Amino acid sequence: MPIPRSAVLTAVFLVMVVGLPGVATAREDPVKQLRSAASKARAELEKATGQMEKRKKDLASSQDKLRATLKDLAKAEADLNRIRGPLARLANASYQQPGAAGSMSIFGGGDAGQALRATADVTHLANGQQTLVRQADELQARRQRLTSTAQELQSRNAVEQTKLQQDIDGLKSRSEGLTKELSAMLKKVESDRERRLLAKCDRDGAANAKNFPNGLIPNKYLCPLPQQGEQLRADAAIAFYKLNAAYKRRFSRDMCVTDSYRSLPDQQRVYSQRPGFAAVPGSSNHGKGQALDLCGGIENASSAQFNWLEANSKKYGWFHPAWAYSNPYEPWHWEYGTEG
Numbered sequence: 001m002p003i004p005r006s007a008v009l010t011a012v013f014l015v016m017v018v019g020l021p022g023v024a025t026a027r028e029d030p031v032k033q034l035r036s037a038a039s040k041a042r043a044e045l046e047k048a049t050g051q052m053e054k055r056k057k058d059l060a061s062s063q064d065k066l067r068a069t070l071k072d073l074a075k076a077e078a079d080l081n082r083i084r085g086p087l088a089r090l091a092n093a094s095y096q097q098p099g100a101a102g103s104m105s106i107f108g109g110g111d112a113g114q115a116l117r118a119t120a121d122v123t124h125l126a127n128g129q130q131t132l133v134r135q136a137d138e139l140q141a142r143r144q145r146l147t148s149t150a151q152e153l154q155s156r157n158a159v160e161q162t163k164l165q166q167d168i169d170g171l172k173s174r175s176e177g178l179t180k181e182l183s184a185m186l187k188k189v190e191s192d193r194e195r196r197l198l199a200k201c202d203r204d205g206a207a208n209a210k211n212f213p214n215g216l217i218p219n220k221y222l223c224p225l226p227q228q229g230e231q232l233r234a235d236a237a238i239a240f241y242k243l244n245a246a247y248k249r250r251f252s253r254d255m256c257v258t259d260s261y262r263s264l265p266d267q268q269r270v271y272s273q274r275p276g277f278a279a280v281p282g283s284s285n286h287g288k289g290q291a292l293d294l295c296g297g298i299e300n301a302s303s304a305q306f307n308w309l310e311a312n313s314k315k316y317g318w319f320h321p322a323w324a325y326s327n328p329y330e331p332w333h334w335e336y337g338t339e340g
C-alpha cells in the first residue's frame with residue numbers, strides 16, 4: 001500500500017520543525033548551555049525540595065492530629081468506663097429475665113444503650129436514667145468515630161511516611177545524577193575550550209616569534225591562554241595548556257595568572273614603577289612570551305600550590321628559575337624551557 005502523500009508531508013514537516021531547534025542548540029555557546037542546564041537543574045531540585053518540605057510538614061501535623069485523636073479516644077474510653085457501673089445496674093433492674101446481662105455485655109465493648117433499649121421501654125425510664133442512656137449512646141458513637149479516624153490516620157501516615165522516604169531517596173539520587181550530568185557538561189566545555197585554543201595556536205609561530213626582539217612579538221605568533229587576556233609564545237602556550245590541565249586535575253581550578261607576555265611598552269611601565277626590581281625593558285623573559293607570574297597560592301612558596309608546581313612543572317616544560325628563590329624572591333615567577 002503506498003504511503004499517502006499527506007503522511008510524507010507531515011513527516012517532512014515534523015523533521016523540519018523538530019530538527020531546527022536541535023541545530024540552533026548545537027550552535028549555541030556551550031557555556032551558555034551549561035549555565036542554563038545548571039539553573040534548570042537547580043530550579044527542579046529547589047521545587048522538589050520545597051514539595052518534600054511541605055509533605056514533611058503535612059505528615060508532622062497529621063501525626064499531631066493522630067496523637068490528639070488517640071488522646072480524645074482515651075478520654076472517651078475513660079468517660080465510658082465511668083458510666084458502665086450505673087448503666088449495668090440500670091440494665092439489670094430493667095431486664096427481668098435471667099441471663100440478659102450477658103446480651104448487653106458492655107464490658108466487652110458492645111452498645112450498652114442499644115442493649116438497654118432492647119430490654120426496656122425507654123419511655124418508662126426516669127429522666128436521669130434517660131440521660132445516662134443518651135450519654136452512653138453518644139460516647140459509644142464518639143468512641144467509634146475516633147477509633148476509625150485514628151485507624152485511618154495511622155495507616156495513611158504510615159503509607160505517606162514510606163512514600164516520602166522513597167521520594168526523598170529518589171530526589172537525592174536525582175540530584176546526584178544532575179550533578180554528574182553537569183560535571184560531564186563542564187568537562188566537555190573545558191576540553192572543547194582546550195581544543196579550540198590548541199587549534200588556534202600555531203606551533204610554528206614559536207620559531208617566527210624568536211626572530212623578533214623582546215617585547216616586540218607580533219600578535220599572530222602569540223597564543224591565548226585559558227586565562228582571559230593572557231598570552232604566551234606558541235610553544236610556551238601549548239606546554240602551559242597541559243600544565244594548566246594537570247594543575248586543574250589536582251586543584252579543581254585553572255591556574256591563576258597575573259602576568260604573561262609583556263610587550264615592550266608594558267615592560268617599560270613595570271620598570272618605571274619598580275626600577276631595580278623588574279627587569280630592564282628588553283631583557284625580561286616576559287617579553288619573550290615564555291614567562292608567567294602566577295597567583296592563587298603559588299605566589300607563596302610554602303603553599304600546596306607552589307609545592308605541587310615545583311614538583312611537577314618540569315614534566316610540562318616549565319621551571320622556577322634559581323634566582324627567583326632568593327634574588328629577588330619571586331615565587332610567582334615561572335618560565336618555559338630549560339634553565340641556563
Ligand SMILES: [Zn+2]
Nearest residue numbers: 291292293333
Ligand atoms: Zn615575572
